[in-house]
Amino acid sequence: MPDRIHLAVALDGAGWHPAAWREPTARPTELTSAAYWRALARTADGAGLVLATIEDALSLGGRSFEPDAETRRDRARGRLDAVLLASFLAPATRRIGLVPTATTTHPEPFHLATGLQTLDHVSGGRAGVRLVAGSTAQERRNFGRRTDGPAGLPASGRVEDDPALLAAFREAGEVADVIRRLADSWEDDAIVRDLDSGKFLDRERVHNVEFEGEFFSITGASIVPRSPQGQPLITALAHQTVPYRFAAEHADLVFVTPADATAVGGILGDLDGGDDLRVFADLLVLVEDSRAEAEAVWARLQERAPLTTDARVVVGTAADVVDEIRALAAAGVDGVRLRPARLPADLDAIADRVVPAAAAAGILLPDDGSPTLRERLGLPRLASRYARQEVGA
Amino acid sequence: MTRRQIHLAAHFPGVNNTTVWTDPSAGSQIDFSSFEHFARTAERGFFDYLFLAEGLRLREHRRQLHDLDVAGRPNTLAILTALAAVTEHIGLVGTLNTTFNEPYELARQLGTLDLLSNGRAGWNAVTSSDAFHGANFRRGGYLDHADRYVRAAEFAALSKALWSSWRDDAIEADAETGEFLRADAIERVRHESRLFDVDAVFDVPRSPQGRPAIVQAGDSPDGRDFATQHADVIFSLHTAFDDAQQFYRDVKGRLAANGRDEDSLKILPAATFVLGDTADEARERSREIALAQVRPQTAITYLEQIWNRDLSGYDADGPLPDVEPDTGVETAQGFAGRHAAIRARVGQLREQAVAENLSIRELVIRLTATHTFVGTPEHVASEIDRYVQERATDGFTVVGHVTPHGLDEFTDKVVPLLQERGSYRRSYDEGATLHDLLGLPPVPANAGAR
Numbered sequence: 001m002p003d004r005i006h007l008a009v010a011l012d013g014a015g016w017h018p019a020a021w022r023e024p025t026a027r028p029t030e031l032t033s034a035a036y037w038r039a040l041a042r043t044a045d046g047a048g049l050v051l052a053t054i055e056d057a058l059s060l061g062g063r064s065f066e067p068d069a070e071t072r073r074d075r076a077r078g079r080l081d082a083v084l085l086a087s088f089l090a091p092a093t094r095r096i097g098l099v100p101t102a103t104t105t106h107p108e109p110f111h112l113a114t115g116l117q118t119l120d121h122v123s124g125g126r127a128g129v130r131l132v133a134g135s136t137a138q139e140r141r142n143f144g145r146r147t148d149g150p151a152g153l154p155a156s157g158r159v160e161d162d163p164a165l166l167a168a169f170r171e172a173g174e175v176a177d178v179i180r181r182l183a184d185s186w187e188d189d190a191i192v193r194d195l196d197s198g199k200f201l202d203r204e205r206v207h208n209v210e211f212e213g214e215f216f217s218i219t220g221a222s223i224v225p226r227s228p229q230g231q232p233l234i235t236a237l238a239h240q241t242v243p244y245r246f247a248a249e250h251a252d253l254v255f256v257t258p259a260d261a262t263a264v265g266g267i268l269g270d271l272d273g274g275d276d277l278r279v280f281a282d283l284l285v286l287v288e289d290s291r292a293e294a295e296a297v298w299a300r301l302q303e304r305a306p307l308t309t310d311a312r313v314v315v316g317t318a319a320d321v322v323d324e325i326r327a328l329a330a331a332g333v334d335g336v337r338l339r340p341a342r343l344p345a346d347l348d349a350i351a352d353r354v355v356p357a358a359a360a361a362g363i364l365l366p367d368d369g370s371p372t373l374r375e376r377l378g379l380p381r382l383a384s385r386y387a388r389q390e391v392g393a
Numbered sequence: 394m395t396r397r398q399i400h401l402a403a404h405f406p407g408v409n410n411t412t413v414w415t416d417p418s419a420g421s422q423i424d425f426s427s428f429e430h431f432a433r434t435a436e437r438g439f440f441d442y443l444f445l446a447e448g449l450r451l452r453e454h455r456r457q458l459h460d461l462d463v464a465g466r467p468n469t470l471a472i473l474t475a476l477a478a479v480t481e482h483i484g485l486v487g488t489l490n491t492t493f494n495e496p497y498e499l500a501r502q503l504g505t506l507d508l509l510s511n512g513r514a515g516w517n518a519v520t521s522s523d524a525f526h527g528a529n530f531r532r533g534g535y536l537d538h539a540d541r542y543v544r545a546a547e548f549a550a551l552s553k554a555l556w557s558s559w560r561d562d563a564i565e566a567d568a569e570t571g572e573f574l575r576a577d578a579i580e581r582v583r584h585e586s587r588l589f590d591v592d593a594v595f596d597v598p599r600s601p602q603g604r605p606a607i608v609q610a611g612d613s614p615d616g617r618d619f620a621t622q623h624a625d626v627i628f629s630l631h632t633a634f635d636d637a638q639q640f641y642r643d644v645k646g647r648l649a650a651n652g653r654d655e656d657s658l659k660i661l662p663a664a665t666f667v668l669g670d671t672a673d674e675a676r677e678r679s680r681e682i683a684l685a686q687v688r689p690q691t692a693i694t695y696l697e698q699i700w701n702r703d704l705s706g707y708d709a710d711g712p713l714p715d716v717e718p719d720t721g722v723e724t725a726q727g728f729a730g731r732h733a734a735i736r737a738r739v740g741q742l743r744e745q746a747v748a749e750n751l752s753i754r755e756l757v758i759r760l761t762a763t764h765t766f767v768g769t770p771e772h773v774a775s776e777i778d779r780y781v782q783e784r785a786t787d788g789f790t791v792v793g794h795v796t797p798h799g800l801d802e803f804t805d806k807v808v809p810l811l812q813e814r815g816s817y818r819r820s821y822d823e824g825a826t827l828h829d830l831l832g833l834p835p836v837p838a839n840a841g842a843r
Contacts, residue, residue, distance in 0.1 A: 021566065021573060028566035028573065032598050034477070034509045058498070060579070060596040070594045073574040078564065078598040081505040084474040088509045091425070091478040107498060110449075110529045111468065118471035122425045142497040144584075144591035191465065193414060198690050200414050201465075203458040206451065219528035221458070223448035225423050225465040304571065 004365045005325070006335035006377065007355060008097075008280060009044050012055035014076045015342040016284050019304035021076040023297070025345040032078050034088070040344060041089040044096055047351035048367055050335065050376055051097030053130055053235075053255075056082035058103050059138040065152040070138055074305065083115045083129070090123035097373035099128035099235055104172040105135040106143045110218055112175065113182040116232040117224040125228030125372030128253070130235045131176055133246070134168035159242035169246050174213040176234055176250035181209040183231040184384040185221035207386040229372045230381045237282075239310060244271045252379055253278040255337050257311045261324075264331035278377050280335035281328045282311040283321070286342065287349035291316045301341070311339060318353035322361055325354075329363050334377075396816045399781045400788030400831060402486070402628075402661055403435035403443045406796050408452065410695070410761060411665070412463045413685045416795045422463050425475060427797035432476045434797075435483055438804035439818050441830040442484025442515055442606075443476070444628075444790060445469050449493060449526040454694055455703070461691055463796075470502050477510035484827035486515030486608055491548040492522060492541065493530045496584075497593050499548075500555040503605045504597035512602030512826030517610055517628060518619075520545045542615040544588050549607060549623040554582045555595040556604035561838050563598060602826035603836025621647040621658065625833050628790050629662040632765045637662060637785035657834055664765040664789040666773055668802055675768045682794055683762040692754040695761065699738060709754040713746045765789075774810035781816065 013031050014021035021028040030036040044052045055062075060077055061069025082100030089098060098119060102112055112129075120127035135149045150164040159165045190205035211218045235253040238244050247254035248271055256271070258264045258281050268279060286301075288294035298315045301307070314324050325336050338354070340346030358364045370376045405428065406412040413419060421427050435443045447469045452459040469487035476485055485506060489499060499516075507514035520541035521527075524534025536544060563578035582593045609616065609624035620627050621644060631640040645655050667682060669675030687695075689709035697704045701719040718739050720732035746756050766773040780786045793799020811817035821830070828835060 019571075022568040022571060024568075026568075028568070029564055032508050034511065037509075038478075058501075058596075060594045073576070073578070074571045076566075076573050077596070078559075079501075079596050080508060081502045081597075084470055084502055084505045085509070087471040087474040088478050091429075091475055106495065108493060108530050111494070114448075114468035115471045118467040118475075121423060121467060122471070122475040138594065142591065142593040143495050144497075144589055144593075145495060186465065195415055198415075198688055199460045200463055201458065201460040203460045206458055206464075216531045217528070217533075218530075220450040223451060223465060224467055 003329040005329040006050040006365055008051045008335055008337040009049050010053045010337050010339040011040055016339045017301045017307050017341040018075055019301040020342040023342050032080050038092050041093050043347055043351050045093040047355045051099050053099040054082040054085055056101040059142055087119050087122055097126045097128055098123055099130055101130045101132055103132050104175040109175045109178045113179045114224050117227045120227035120229050120232050128233030128235055131172050133172035169242055171215045173250055174215055178211050178218055180231050182222040184386055185209050186226040187384045187387045188226050229374050233373050248273045255280050255282050257282050261327035261331040268332055278334040280337045281333045282337050284309055284311045284313045284339040285321050286315045287318055287346050318357045321354050322357045325358055326363050397781050399811055399816045400659055401440045402790040403440045403800055404790050404792040405431055405445050406793050406799055407446050407466055408463050410462050410691045411686050411794055413794050414463050415685055418798055419795050420797050422796050428472055429479050430797040432480050434800045434804050436480050438808045442486045445487045447488040450529050474506050482821035484513045484515050485510055488517040488519055490521050491518055491545040492520055492536050496548050496551040500552040501597045507600035507602055507605050512600050514605035515608055515827050516605050517608040542619050546619055547588055551584045558582050558595045559599040561599055602828050606827045621651050626659045626661055629660055632662045632664055634785055641785055659787040659831055661788050661790045662786055663792055665792050666766040667764045668770055672768050679764050679767045683758045686762040687754055687758045692757040695757045710752045713743055770806040770810055774807050778814050778816050
């Protein structure tokens, strides 16, 4: 019996290739429209994918450290806030997990936490988040509040060699921590509506978080009562030691970028995440009916704007993609997140061809009907930490 | 001559003693189905917009969580954006604080809501400076009280600059030439002051509305100045007819100095209502609702927030406490300001109670649970119409007392009568933005960046 895994998709603008918006199948004038995103989300939902991530950044040039990122005119530009976009997509979808990206440097952690809890309520337990540490210089100028921060990866390429990046990861850890604390701050049955005592709330079951960190502090409980999942699913993308450590400590699910299936074992060893960390491998995919067609499209795209990518690229047929998924599954990942090179074309191909082929090959975990994203991923719904403390007292 | 048109907003009943959770029909304050029902009802009644308050911290009373009223609510922006997916026409307006947000982020969130709703977003810009709410935010309680409206005005100006920084036709998306953005598609926004140092390139395209509508709710002189400068709607508390007319004249009179005309700012006071088949029946229901809104414990708690003392030994049906208020420390909830103000307030309440022979509970009912319009649907409709025709308001922000069905009766019974009078719309125009629904002048397009 083959190893069975989950499939996910990563949604971003016109797709992951910078020239994707110029393809005839693209809808470049609709990238910030309701209709475009509703259609993408429904396709992904209908395909049975376990979750969809939605990219975000707090500047026009995205997370790019290129100096001309804000001024160049040849790239698709214009974005929607991902947490809100996910909230918009929740009523339009039924099963898929919604995992917006959020930057941990600038937003107020309290707003982010309550936004995610609300997404969990609105979606009936399908909320997640991908936390991104650090900020670019233009993001800092947009906010105008903090001038300090990373200038990009240091020459060594290692996060641990830049104190500003290390600090950004510590801050991201605090944000992850308070998202969970605020989610726990209301016990499940805190709303009692007791007519006899006249009490709407059992105040013993709502807890101020009293968080004092290096970067910020938060005193009170969440304003949002506990949501279906208890805590939203926290995820991160990680390529190296410090992010791996962040993921192992703070995430429920980590996206990794093995160069190929044989690299998976090493990554899993470095991650050291334990049983409750799900590991998804990223693949950037361009799918056509024949390998020759796929390669022709890819050549055209690369000629227009060469892609530099962290993830393995698969250009070919649905069968080629399934072969890669099978190899990654055998190597021990829990899932594969597909990054469509073009949207909506490669998402349509994933829904119409890749998923059915993977299912036929017996490498997909079927949807077992579990109501929440956590449960679908085999992760426990944690009790509120505050409730546990009382039991132990 | 055509009649002046009535504008209505629908306030989702939330966190206060006037939301009656003990009513047998009261549903969830948090499930999306409650919000969806409320929004669909308001849309069925052709309201201009639905309105959501904001929660930044759970209310506390004497350093403990306040447990008598509805507590807990969703994040305002997230729920409004979800509602954009299940509605087509109605405006979506939320309270969002200028102290505990940053302009770039809030402008892009509101821009997101505006795009996803096809131009139906609105922002009730409020200010805060208190350390109680600040304790949940990076900024903390840093903002000097006097700077609240300075920051709010700069925040609004900066947000407007960001929303207008994209040309309407910024996106060219020419696959042949490879030019996604036109030349000068996006203007850089610079704002340097004592409170902000922003050098921004906005990343959200312009919406069909140009920018979200801006609502203002404060009543201080600073608040009125902010409103006449920046707001499209005032959510006032002036509901007594003469007082409303006076407020209306004052605020509208200030507009010309800002280069604005009378129609560019709508005044929509909060209004509660109780309907009955007869006037007597409505009065009786009003009484029952008031007693549910102000239970004995609620009345005592209300006074404790002013006195800043334990008053649990007092009988809610008896006279006001004879002890003096504790003015040693400010209470967290903003009821207390300076010490003298507390004592003055207590004196005022005592005078009112004696003059009108009121118990604690009756006094608190007068203060928090007096219903604006009580009567038959015909009476309520004719009163609403009178206020608008005689320029006391441009309409009302209707506040029900039960979630989520509190608007059903108004929509079914009062709205058709307003329509019959020719003062209220019978349908939405296709593609109307919130600015259009409110009858506001269009937002000028950004013809091109410098």
